[in-house]
């Protein structure tokens with residue numbers, strides 16, 4: 241699903257108005273009716289609804305919602321900022337005043353903000369995608385006041401929490417902290433940024449019938465992975481396939497005290513469909529691997545506690561791909577072996593965890609990563625590799641520019657993991673949950689991505705599909721075991737079900 245910028249959303253509105261065709265007032269009525277239907281579905285008429293309306297079309301939506309809720313037996317009241325209003329706002333204000341004159345009140349300063357009865361809902365229709373500068377003065381005070389009320393009253397934002405910018409940072413400016421954001425037709429980039437989590441609450445995307453031609457033909461840089469995309473990527477296995485068809489992966493992982501990471505990766509690699517898996521581990525890991533995962537082959541290093549000679553493996557067998565990093569350690573000899581591996585293995589591979597920590601100490605290695613490879617830093621690893629940024633939008637730009645500069649796929653892990661592609665596109669992943677914020681979840685992901693590369697998915701397909709499946713399996717694990725009770729290995733246990741149900 242494409243993520244459009246605020247100017248593109250305005251274009252989509254205009255295109256729909258012209259080509260459907262539909263009047264802008266009717267489009268506003270449609271958008272408002274989606275919101276009032278959502279409110280009616282989730283809250284009974286015993287909740288009085290206070291709708292705070294700005295001067296633009298976001299406020300116009302708010303006024304139409306008040307009228308629609310009143311018609312359906314709800315006690316709804318509009319509080320409107322005074323001043324020059326947009327034409328559709330003005331039309332809705334007149335309609336509301338005609339039918340319900342006592343349900344519209346002015347809001348000119350904080351003193352005029354209503355005192356709310358206990359069950360009241362607050363609907364924030366102050367500003368939407370038309371915000372053009374940070375909110376200042378007494379309106380900032382209104383936002384601050386609404387946020388103080390959020391412990392006692394549910395806040396529902398229309399289209400955007402007011403004060404939030406769709407495409408750039410809103411840090412250090414007043415923004416409504418909504419419990420629910422009812423946004424029209426498409427996700428906005430701001431909703432996916434961790435720094436905005438406190439503002440957007442739960443996001444509900446409500447279709448308002450924007451013109452499909454615009455949505456289909458307008459290019460977008462940012463995307464949110466959806467089931468439709470996943471279904472086009474996934475390739476069912478060939479009935480005549482044999483283990484050679486699905487590739488031979490070399491997994492280089494583990495060190496003394498961290499053999500669990502190697503085992504977690506190996507198991508998920510096998511459960512994600514690799515044809516053959518060989519694991520290179522330090523000598524101390526031999527029995528752990530052989531007993532822990534009989535389906536994996538095992539090569540041991542000459543060193544006991546950490547690996548130093550894995551670069552030699554690739555001379556002996558024709559590995560389709562390599563996954564390296566989980567629990568590897570950052571010993572200097574391991575770093576040297578990584579450098580030699582990067583010199584000699586030139587196909588796309590997966591680098592994670594300690595492989596990335598080594599590279600952050602020897603940054604010239606970044607430029608030796610084979611084109612098309614996937615690196616999977618969590619935010620701390622990302623910072624070690626590429627430096628600090630002032631906010632999440634800057635980090636996103638850095639992520640994308642490094643991916644393009646280096647010709648590699650960079651996955652920044654977290655809620656809505658961001659996958660930057662060398663062609664400039666960035667995909668966000670919606671699956672997954674905080675139960676996955678537990679040691680070893682990333683190791684499981686490395687195994688999955690390695691398995692998909694081995695099966696000859698393109699790196700772009702592998703990363704989009706792999707991250708989706710990893711999150712989906714995590715969601716299934718949480719559904720059966722709870723977010724608290726699940727461990728990283730449970731993600732792997734649920735991978736089979738994720739293939740069956742998540743595609």
Ligand SMILES: NC(=O)C1=CN([C@@H]2O[C@H](COP(=O)(O)OP(=O)(O)OC[C@H]3O[C@@H](n4cnc5c(N)ncnc54)[C@H](O)[C@@H]3O)[C@@H](O)[C@H]2O)[C@@H](O)CC1
Pocket residue numbers: 250253254264267268269271272294295296297298299301326366367368369370371372373374375376398399400424
């Ligand atoms: N036909 C359409 O264009 C549709 C628009 N819709 C709604 O329209 C919204 C966008 O409407 P608008 O473009 O009118 O924009 P907004 O209603 O978001 O706000 C724009 C108004 O606020 C003022 N403003 C912006 N930033 C300000 C600030 N920091 N301090 C004080 N004033 C500020 C602007 O000068 C303008 O008067 C969407 O978010 C959505 O809610 C929906 O009704 C769907 C249809």
Ligand SMILES: Nc1ncnc2c1ncn2[C@@H]1O[C@H](COP(=O)(O)OP(=O)(O)O)[C@@H](O)[C@H]1O
Pocket residue numbers: 618653654655656657671672673674675676677678679680681682683684685710711
């Ligand atoms: N709140 C969350 N929502 C969705 N996914 C999450 C969340 N927290 C963690 N994850 C996922 O879990 C994985 C954690 O990886 P990582 O931090 O590398 O763990 P580890 O180093 O312990 O293996 C990532 O894929 C990340 O996207």
Ligand SMILES: [K+]
Pocket residue numbers: 298364365366367368397398399400401402
């Ligand atoms: K709003």
